[in-house]
Amino acid sequence: MSDAVKLFKAPIRLEYTIPAGRATSRFCRGLASGRLYGQRCPECKKVNVPPRGACPTCGVPTEEEVLLPDSGTITTFCIINIAFAAQALELPYACASILLDGADSTLFHLIQEVPVAEIRMGMRVRAVWAENKLASLEAIRHFKPTGEPDALASIEGHF
Amino acid sequence: MRDVAVISFSQLLVDKAEANDAELVMPVVREALGRAGLQKQDIGFTCSGSSDFLTGMPFSFVGALDAVGPWPPIEESHVEMDGAWALYEAWVRLQHGDIDTALVYAFGRSTLGPIEDILALQLDPYYEAPMWPDATSLAALQARALLDSGRLSDSDKKKATAEPPKIVDGAAAVVLASGDRARKLCSRPAFISGIDHRIESHLLGVRDLSHSVSTEIAAKHAGCFEKSPTFAELHAPYSAQELILCDALKLDKQVTINPSGGAQNNNAVMVAGLIRIGEAATRVSNREADCALAHASSGPCLQQNLICMLEARA
Amino acid sequence: MNRCAVIGIGQTKHAQKRADVSIAGLVREAALAALADAELTFSDIDAVVIGKAPDTFEGVMMPELYLATALGAVGKPMMRVHTAGSVGGSTALVAAHLVQAGVHQRVLTVAFEKQSESEAMWALSPKFPFQPPLLAGAGGYFAPIIRAYMMRSDAPSDVGLQVAVKDRLSALKNPYAHLQMSDITLEMVRNSPMLWDPIRYLETCPSSDGACAMILGDDQAAKRALRPPAWIRGGAMRSEPTMFSGRNLVDPQAGRDCAADLYRQAGITNPRREIDVAEIYVPFSWFEPMWLENLGFAERNQGWRLTMDGTTALNGDLPINPSGGVMATNPIGASGMLRFAEAALQVRGLAGDHQIDGARIAMGHAFGGGSQFFAMWIVGSEPN
Numbered sequence: 001m002s003d004a005v006k007l008f009k010a011p012i013r014l015e016y017t018i019p020a021g022r023a024t025s026r027f028c029r030g031l032a033s034g035r036l037y038g039q040r041c042p043e044c045k046k047v048n049v050p051p052r053g054a055c056p057t058c059g060v061p062t063e064e065e066v067l068l069p070d071s072g073t074i075t076t077f078c079i080i081n082i083a084f085a086a087q088a089l090e091l092p093y094a095c096a097s098i099l100l101d102g103a104d105s106t107l108f109h110l111i112q113e114v115p116v117a118e119i120r121m122g123m124r125v126r127a128v129w130a131e132n133k134l135a136s137l138e139a140i141r142h143f144k145p146t147g148e149p150d151a152l153a154s155i156e157g158h159f
Numbered sequence: 160m161r162d163v164a165v166i167s168f169s170q171l172l173v174d175k176a177e178a179n180d181a182e183l184v185m186p187v188v189r190e191a192l193g194r195a196g197l198q199k200q201d202i203g204f205t206c207s208g209s210s211d212f213l214t215g216m217p218f219s220f221v222g223a224l225d226a227v228g229p230w231p232p233i234e235e236s237h238v239e240m241d242g243a244w245a246l247y248e249a250w251v252r253l254q255h256g257d258i259d260t261a262l263v264y265a266f267g268r269s270t271l272g273p274i275e276d277i278l279a280l281q282l283d284p285y286y287e288a289p290m291w292p293d294a295t296s297l298a299a300l301q302a303r304a305l306l307d308s309g310r311l312s313d314s315d316k317k318k319a320t321a322e323p324p325k326i327v328d329g330a331a332a333v334v335l336a337s338g339d340r341a342r343k344l345c346s347r348p349a350f351i352s353g354i355d356h357r358i359e360s361h362l363l364g365v366r367d368l369s370h371s372v373s374t375e376i377a378a379k380h381a382g383c384f385e386k387s388p389t390f391a392e393l394h395a396p397y398s399a400q401e402l403i404l405c406d407a408l409k410l411d412k413q414v415t416i417n418p419s420g421g422a423q424n425n426n427a428v429m430v431a432g433l434i435r436i437g438e439a440a441t442r443v444s445n446r447e448a449d450c451a452l453a454h455a456s457s458g459p460c461l462q463q464n465l466i467c468m469l470e471a472r473a
Numbered sequence: 474m475n476r477c478a479v480i481g482i483g484q485t486k487h488a489q490k491r492a493d494v495s496i497a498g499l500v501r502e503a504a505l506a507a508l509a510d511a512e513l514t515f516s517d518i519d520a521v522v523i524g525k526a527p528d529t530f531e532g533v534m535m536p537e538l539y540l541a542t543a544l545g546a547v548g549k550p551m552m553r554v555h556t557a558g559s560v561g562g563s564t565a566l567v568a569a570h571l572v573q574a575g576v577h578q579r580v581l582t583v584a585f586e587k588q589s590e591s592e593a594m595w596a597l598s599p600k601f602p603f604q605p606p607l608l609a610g611a612g613g614y615f616a617p618i619i620r621a622y623m624m625r626s627d628a629p630s631d632v633g634l635q636v637a638v639k640d641r642l643s644a645l646k647n648p649y650a651h652l653q654m655s656d657i658t659l660e661m662v663r664n665s666p667m668l669w670d671p672i673r674y675l676e677t678c679p680s681s682d683g684a685c686a687m688i689l690g691d692d693q694a695a696k697r698a699l700r701p702p703a704w705i706r707g708g709a710m711r712s713e714p715t716m717f718s719g720r721n722l723v724d725p726q727a728g729r730d731c732a733a734d735l736y737r738q739a740g741i742t743n744p745r746r747e748i749d750v751a752e753i754y755v756p757f758s759w760f761e762p763m764w765l766e767n768l769g770f771a772e773r774n775q776g777w778r779l780t781m782d783g784t785t786a787l788n789g790d791l792p793i794n795p796s797g798g799v800m801a802t803n804p805i806g807a808s809g810m811l812r813f814a815e816a817a818l819q820v821r822g823l824a825g826d827h828q829i830d831g832a833r834i835a836m837g838h839a840f841g842g843g844s845q846f847f848a849m850w851i852v853g854s855e856p857n
């Protein structure tokens with residue numbers, strides 16, 4: 001079996017054009033203009049961000065848009081020590097779930113401008129926007145600490 | 160077997176959806192539940208069908224699940240197949256007797272990628288897929304096999320073509336209920352008198368493509384040959400396939416084929432099979448028929464086939 | 474509902490790369506082993522139910538189509554289940570449903586993953602439009618959950634190390650297991666790179682090629698089986714949304730509800746006392762204590778005590794993952810079914826060197842997605 005074929009390459013290339021969907025389009029348009037919009041569920045009244053057009057617990061369409069501030073509290077986080085392909089970030093770097101003020105669900109994003117060892121659950125953070133804002137979450141470069149006192153109580157029940 | 164019926168159906172077919180998967184699924188789920196007079200918490204089991212390759216993203220069924228609002232947590236499963244097989248799984252689950260209702264849905268944004276090429280990835284990954292035979296070329300092989308079989312009349316020969324179907328985006332939902340619950344919720348439930356599905360070899364070269372052996376076996380087990388359906392909804396994206404299916408199902412000229420227009424006019428991949436069941440059931444429920452046949456297919460050249468017989472009962 | 478039993482079990486040798494077999498060869502290796510265990514052939518099988526995680530892992534769309542021939546399914550019903558990481562478990566349950574419903578007598582169920590045939594990173598994280606670039610991979614999703622558990626439970630920081638060592642040592646007794654690390658120590662795990670703080674490299678599962686298969690049969694089929702059957706005493710699935718306000722990611726409600734349904738079916742009121750051994754889905758070592766709590770083996774925030782006092786060790790009072798578990802072998806789509814199959818092997822008394830003496834009631838557990846899909850079963854040496 002020394003001449004057995006163990007490997008051959010069969011590349012697959014498929015191109016898709018994917019509409020973002022109604023809720024995500026509006027969210028992305030907001031980002032391009034430096035605004036964060038969530039959607040409030042008509043039944044449970046919770047504000048979901050990013051919005052997806054449906055309340056995941058009630059199963060009803062969500063239409064009402066809520067302009068949110070770009071500040072919030074870290075609910076939990078991790079520190080990444082391995083390089084991911086498309087990343088040009090200096091290691092280690094941190095990612096966190098952030099409960100935006102006025103929102104009921106968390107947003108996952110980068111935390112920068114602070115030594116990773118100082119990042120804490122309950123830490124207050126604010127978005128740092130890109131100068132050239134794309135219609136995507138890349139419009140926010142990262143979040144950074146605000147220096148306000150920690151707000152552990154506000155994240156109770158959010159992880 | 161326990162009596163199980165289709166008690167409501169909803170479908171949405173659009174040339175190009177501007178919705179994400181959850182936004183696409185939500186209207187049909189809400190409409191099907193509404194027509195059955197049920198709320199989400201009344202459902203005992205939920206099952207869906209879809210394929211990740213339609214959107215090119217893994218786990219596409221996960222986001223779509225938001226459409227049913229699965230909270231508090233629900234008993235739920237998913238097949239990476241046409242929704243007709245999700246309906247089969249739900250029918251099996253209802254046989255256990257501890258629950259009386261099930262919600263089945265399917266979705267497919269089939270227009271996002273090059274569907275003719277995507278479907279080539281259903282073939283043998285070592286011997287066939289690397290050559291990228293497109294779906295219509297494979298259907299043409301089958302049409303040619305049928306034409307050369309010598310079994311066709313001159314008028315049928317004109318129909319034995321492999322014109323590509325019109326590809327659309329879509330979603331569909333069906334509510335199933337058992338016995339008395341079905342009768343309570345629906346004035347004329349479409350009872351499933353038999354349902355079965357069978358698969359054939361993936362090797363096109365070992366199959367007689369002009370015959371659908373698996374359809375025949377499934378039909379036999381679903382009790383198709385003892386019934387006289389008024390309508391047959393056949394999941395045949397290509398017209399030659401419709402001829403092959405009619406032959407396997409021994410459908411005579413009395414049977415009206417695809418009154419809905421069928422999958423040749425509206426092929427929402429992964430949804431079209433479930434829609435056939437919904438369409439057939441609707442014709443039973445609205446008294447156009449006492450018995451109707453629904454068929455769903457999967458894989459190249461009708462590799463896998465499901466037959467569902469629906470009927471009205473006193 | 475008809476009774477259903479596991480009458481045959483097979484699995485492949487799991488490895489980083491099974492370059493010696495095709496995808497069909499891999500699933501057939503497991504299926505033939507299961508048939509041999511049951512002393513049956515493909516012609517005795519009424520239907521086949523197959524499961525795996527996303528198709529993009531191998532680049533084969535709906536591979537049940539291509540695998541029908543290799544699994545002897547031609548002319549039979551064949552179904553394909555996909556419920557993310559829990560799929561191996563839910564596939565077994567869908568197969569069991571067919572027998573329990575009285576539709577079939579003997580069903581072959583198979584689950585597999587052959588990640589080495591594709592780029593797993595590509596398969597899991599294509600450039601998603603409208604989303605931020607993937608920042609951290611799977612570990613980046615689960616590490617914050619583990620951090621939350623550590624804070625909430627006040628567990629000592631070496632709980633994860635203990636599980637990582639325990640499971641790799643157990644795997645040495647399982648000839649099919651992928652990782653065979655005879656030199657593993659706490660120090661070695663502690664000194665391994667911190668990938669996703671607080672998760673170290675050796676606290677994560679490997680990525681494996683592998684398959685698992687089972688033959689499920691009804692009463693009659695079980696009576697005719699020459700080797701002891703494992704009777705299914707309960708089976709349950711539960712799902713909840715990925716993201717919502719107030720979601721408890723450490724202790725998901727779907728997992729709690731699934732276990733409660735399972736115990737009700739199996740007549741279990743005190744799982745810690747009544748279950749002899751459990752194979753639970755632990756992709757990162759810290760998930761052992763978290764699931765011990767979610768499954769009701771321990772009170773909230775106390776699961777780590779069972780790990781630290783040796784209760785969950787191979788010779789403990791509640792052995793968890795005597796096969797080495799996901800921490801030693803992780804062909805994603807098959808990982809859940811391996812948990813179910815290993816639980817069945819235990820109550821059949823056929824687990825070999827990692828057999829727990831006198832195991833009569835065992836649990837198989839799988840989860841997937843963002844800790845949101847659950848599939849579990851309880852098997853016993855006797856029926857309910």
Ligand SMILES: [Zn+2]
Pocket residue numbers: 041042043044045046055056057058059
């Ligand atoms: Zn709501």
